[in-house]
Amino acid sequence: MTFVVTEACIKCKYTDCVEVCPVDCFHEGPNFLVINPTECIDCGVCVPECPANAIVDEGDLPADQQIYLALNEQLSRTWPVITSSKSPLPDADDWRDVQGKHDQLIAEA
Template sequence: MTYVVTESCIRCKYTDCVDVCPVDCFREGPNFLVIDPDECIDCAVCVPECPVNAIYAEDDVPGDQQQFIKINADLASSWTSITKSKGALPDADEWKDVKSKLAELVK
């Protein structure tokens, strides 16, 4: 099992989760983070660090977020590793409670 970043992260990209990851499994895109399923060791330390509750165990991903399992796996192969936290996107606070943001995802 791996952990999955879901829709809540889009256009926010808070990176609190990155600093606690012991294996550097996060990958960074323009406005979203993903977890590389081949690197994740299922430790769950990232879950409570996410201020928008975007990270789930693969088996617990909500039904309406299931497509993010594949999105994480696909994008992890082409996005670069992020190993240190940085500031969230400038308008992250405006987007953190917005639902249905998949169309905003920049690949």
């Protein structure tokens, strides 16, 4: 099992989760973070740190968010590892509770 960064992270990119990760499994894209599922040790310490509630246990992933399991795996292969916290995107608070923002994902690093 692994944890998955879901759609809620898009256009927010809060990095509170990165600071607590003991294995540096987070990778950073332009407007989204992902978790490398082969590096994640399933500890869950990142979950309560996310202000957007964007991190979900793979076993609890809602049907409409299943695509993010594959996206996390795929994008973590090319995006750089992020190991320290940064400021969120400038309008993160405006996007935090927006649903249906998959079309806003920028997949190029």
